[in-house]
Amino acid sequence: MMEAENMIPVNEFCIYHNIELSFIYSMNESGLIDITNIEENIFVPASQLKQLEQLMRLNQELDINVEGIETIVYLLQRIKDMQLHIVHLNNRLSFYESV
């Protein structure tokens, strides 16, 4: 189990950002974040805070529902993978162009 100091209390996060706890549960059910129960409190790993804040912004600022967020996250990952692929292809192209 992860150490409690590396975890963000979900309650505090929800109060701070004024969001419903149900949103966190939805994100967990979608597999987009992991939540952990420690002594009856719910926590999110600190390493996932950035991801959670991004999900929250998509929901709160752009009014995107859970299904939309899942789709966006999937597509953003595809973009990221393709960008990485482009970097590799550029490196290969540069190799052949410089021969």
Add this chain to the structure above:
Amino acid sequence: MVFIDYYKVLEIEKTATEADIKKAYRKLARKLHPDLNPNDKEANKKFQAINEANEVLSDPEKRKKYDLHGKDWQHAEQYEQQAQQRRSRPGGQEFTGADEGDFSSFFESMFGGSDRRRQTQYRGQDYNAELTLSLIDAMETHQQTLTVNGKNIRITIPAGVENGQVIKLKGYGSPGANGGPAGDLYITFIISHHPDFKRRGNDLFTNATINLYTALLGGETTIETLKGKVKLKVNPETQYGTKIRLKGKGFPVYKKDGESGDLYVTYQIQLPANLSEQQKILFTELSNL
């Protein structure tokens, strides 16, 4: 200072209603939001511009001031002093984005700094930086000092980094707000070309020139690798373009100590020039055999 036409930024008419403004903003925000455009500086810049435009136009008082003094912003402060009015927001929507920057100087001069993200900002912004290394530098694990936003950061660069590779330095971004964690620093490596060695993944490629006689009769040649000189045995009747592989003499594998790719050497054969009369006779005889 450049005047910014906030109506143009939001692509609306000057007669737009609050609902029109909200709609236009939402439409553009969904297109330009930094979370949907990671590492797209242009989109982030435009997003800041529409945020700023919305900040002004969605607030009736700010909009009034902007409409009155927009093109003549120098008098805005005077107007402000005379008016001494309260500044209140009407509950317009607040967008933060993931990588928000400051407002334009035009905005600051008219309205002062923004107070809208104090409640929502938590984690600090991420920083992005580029670092150019030579192929030789990228071969060795070494330390470098970078200056990011006025702070010196000493980082260890592992051997084997690739061109375009991005590494994340956790916590080296902007400090978080209200005790939140700092953002991260993303460094993109640019590996410059080497005149003699080409890299593909962990393998290196180079050319070696041998003379005609060594190519025909065999012998030895010494070549430069990035790890020092290596003596090679050349087989008799080596053809132009023959490629040989030197195992483990290539580029170090990223974060795998002691592992390296291979070095491929392509032989190029240099023909003798300025032949003497005797050489010409002998080559002629050879060609008639």
